[in-house]
Amino acid sequence: MAELAEAAGVSAARKFALATGGIAPMPLDDAGISTAGRLAEAVRTLAYIHDQVLPDSSSDKKKTIEEWGDALRVAADLMVAPARFEYWQRSQFDTMLNDLVRDSQGAGDPESAGDPESAEDSASQVLLTFADVRALLKMGLEGAKSKARMDVGTILVATPGQLAAVPYRVVCILGLDADALPGSRASGDDLIPTAPAVGDRDPRNEARAELLAALIAAQDHLVITCASRDVRTNNKVPESVMLDDLLKVIAQTTGLTVQDLQGVEPSQGEGEGDTGAFTVMTTHxxxxxxxxxxxxxxxxxxxxxxxxxxxxxxxxxxxxxxxxVSNQVFMSESLPADDSATATVELTQLGYFFEAPVKTFFRNRLNVYIPKASEASASELPIKLGSLDASEVGRALLELGLTMPAADSVRFVPDEGPTQPQVLALHNSLRARGLLPPESLAMPQLSELSADVSNLLVEAESIGVRRPAPHAHPIDLRLSEDTHIVGSVGNCLDGDRPGPLRILYSRPKPKHQIRLALDLLVLTATDPSQHWRGVLITRPESKAKTTVEQRSWSVRGATAKDRQSEALGALKELLEQYKDGLLYPLPLFQQTSYAFFKNLKPKEVWGTPGDTYSDYPKECDDPYHSLAFGSLSYNELFAAQFGEFNFTTESNRLWSVIEDALTVENLETAEEPSEDDTEEDE
Structure with a gap:
């Protein structure tokens, strides 16, 4: 066991080790392999251009203009490709290079520009650095400059400053958003704002002058467009400061309030101060x-x-x-049965289904995938770990702690920091990935996370279930002639009471009990001679006073035959519900169904559709649930009939099977198998 622990520790250290240059390796899933391959190909191509195409040390990094033209054409062939219907860009680039070569050849003696014998004396043989060529290309890439004509055409596209003193009936300002306006922060390369002086440019006041020019130029109408919601998340975005200032000026001029101008309900009672006619802001x-x-x-x-x-x-x-409500659902009838999809059922797929039944239906039967809104990368260093980042750090600490010899090896105090080499390597890996705030701010929170992980490991060690066996138990269970379950159950304990062990850096959730119940049922049905026991150790509920929560279950039955019969019966019922869930999206939900079965305020767990004040997304706003059943309140969900299924029946159907098949055990006083049980097993 010590050798296995040492090997596991070495494996964990390699996992958290940094790559060359202190860069954290990025894990890839199956979908990211192609992207990584394209990135590697781009890096190889760039290296080839740097070594073969661009100048080398032997020529002192200088080439003639003709050699530079050939090198840049090769680089363009390898690295860039114009978009569809924009092939003219490459033609224009080649034309520009040809013009540079032709102009340089004619820059010497005009009479001998075309004479090959005098080519050595022409300007094209002058050696140029890459900076020289870039300066020459810059002039050609800027494009031809033209002066705006303010006196022609019915529609003019220009900056507001160009409209000063030129009257127009309608002036439209497009995209007056906060991110489109100059901010108060200067670029890190701009040193002038660090020592301001009289006469320096003020980007904010210049932007206000542009808006004032548009106001003066507009004779009949001034139309300003801006974004009110994010195009990805549909969340509200703040208005620009300049737009707020304009609304305040209009409010002071008209004697109204900014809320009235924005179309917000006035503060007066009904019938008083009707200002709807003066609303200047419309949300489309x-x-x-x-x-x-x-x-x-x-x-x-x-x-x-x-x-x-x-x-x-x-x-x-x-x-x-x-x-x-029943007529607003995604489907009115069930899909035809697919015997090939249920002939061989993987244990992991069965767990995924009961964790998210509706999502599994759309993905497995309809190949419908709803992508999540990607979070924008933070442009500033974090000063505190968010809840998701803290959970990720906690899981990494727990994974490392399970491989270390002592249960409290991951614990450290803020003043000293990590002392164990493995913990220090993990700390450096997390910092390289950008998850951690600066060290002085991160240490107190990391110390709390390490204490939580240490409490989990100490609790597991105190009841003798800290280290599971390294092997997995294969599962090949035939329930009927046309259905059998395959897979494996890992992280199991050995000894008198073997079974799956789950130590999780998470609050207890129904999906944890479902997964553990499935593992217990298939293990008992496969080998009833063992008195299997499942152990779940998690962090406590948010309002609990304890530091660790531990629970244990086993399959009901006094003898091995009774336990096997109970397990097979429960698995058959769960398989029937699984088959129904592949024909129709069942109104079965991980947390709400459990809360309904246990009478734990299911209405609060389900939530209110469209509620933006919740700390975390509720199941009522899950995109797959909304697609399948529409936007439903809990009362509508409770009373609705979805085809042949309804919420109450499916919730009881799942959890009654689990509750009837399993019995709760006390880990400290768990009873050993009886003598009759032992004789039956033999």
């Missing part, structure tokens, strides 16, 4: 088929006149008006 929908685009309020004309979008709006209203 992002979808062209939104019914709001075709509604007429106050006798005004609709926003849109698109006939195709209007038909879509009518169809949307007809599908939502006076329709029961």
């Amino acid at each position: 929908t992002r979808q062209a088929f939104d019914p709001k685009n075709f509604s007429v309020d106050g006798g005004e004309q609709p926003i849109s006149f698109d006939p195709a979008a209007c038909q879509g709006a009518v169809a949307l209203l007809n599908s939502q008006q006076n329709q029961p």
Whole structure:
């Protein structure tokens, strides 16, 4: 066991080791292999260009203009490709290089420019550095400059400053967003703002002058467009400071409030201070088929006149008006059975299904995948670990702690920092990946995380279940002539009470119990001679007073035959629900169904659709649930019928099977198998 622990520690140290230059290796999944291959090919191509195409030390990094032209053409062939319908860019690039070579050849004696014998004396033979060529290319890539004509055409595209003192009936300012305006922070390479002086440029005041020029130029209308919501997440984005200043000036001029100008309900009572006619800000929908685009309020004309979008709006209203919840679901009938999908069921796939039944249906049967909104990379150093980053660090510490000899090896105090080499390597790896704040800010929080992990390991060691066996138990269980379960169960304990052990840096969740129950059932059904026991050790509930929560289950039954019969019966019922879930999206939800079965405030667990004040996403706003059942409140979910299935039946169907098949054990006073049990096993 000591040798295995030492080998595991070496493996963990290699996992968290940094690459050349102190760079943290980035783990890749199957989908990222192709991207990594393309990146490697780009790096190899860039290295080839640097070594073969660009100048080397033998020529003192200088080439003639003709040699530079050939080198740049080769680099363009290898590294860049124009987009569709933009092939003219490459032709223009080649033309520019040819013009440079031709102009340089004619820069010497014009009479001998075409004479090959005098080519050695022409300007094209002058050796140039890459900086010289870049300066020559810059002039050709800038494009031809032209002066804006303010007196021609019915539509003019220009900066607002160019419109000063030129009257126009309508002036439109496009994209007055916060990220499009100059900020107060200067570039790190700009040293002038560090020592301001009278006469220096002020980007903010210059931007305000541009807006003032547009205001003066507009005779009838001034239209300003800006983004009110993020295009990826649909979350509200803050308005620009300049737009807020403009609204304040308009409010002071008209005697109204900024809320009235924005169309917000006035603070006065109903019938008092009706300022709707003075609203200057209108929020437009992002979808062209939104019914709001075709509604007429106050006798005004609709926003849109698109006939195709209007038909879509009518169809949307007809599908939502006076329709029961059961008619708003994604499917009205079940799909035909697919015997090939259920003939051989993998244990991991069975666990994924009961963890997210609706998501599994869409992915496995319909090949529908809803991507998550990618989080933007932070541009500033973090000063505190977020909840997700803290969980990731905690899981990494726990994974490392399971391989170390002492349970408290991962614990450290903030003043000293990590002392164990493995913990220090993990610390450096996390810092290289950009997860950790500066050391002085990160150490107190990392110390708390290490204490939580140490408590988990100490608790596991105190009850003698810290180190699972290194091998996995294979599963090949045939439940009927046309269905059998295959897979393996790893991280199991040996000894008198073997079984799966799960030590998790997580709060207890229903999916943990489901996964452990499936492992126990298949192990008991495969080998009933062993009195299998599942152990789950997690962090406690957020409001609990303890530091660790431990639970243990085993399959009911006094003898091996009874336990096997109980396990097979439970697995058959779970397999039937699994097969139904591949034919139709079942109204079965990991947390809400468990809360309903246990009577633990399921309405709060389900949440309110569209609630933006929740600390974390609720199951009612899950994109797969919304796609399958629509936007439902808990009362609507409770009363609705989805095809042949409903929420209450499916919730009881799952958890009653698990509760009836398993019994809770006390880890400290777990009873050994009885003599009758031992005789039956023999």
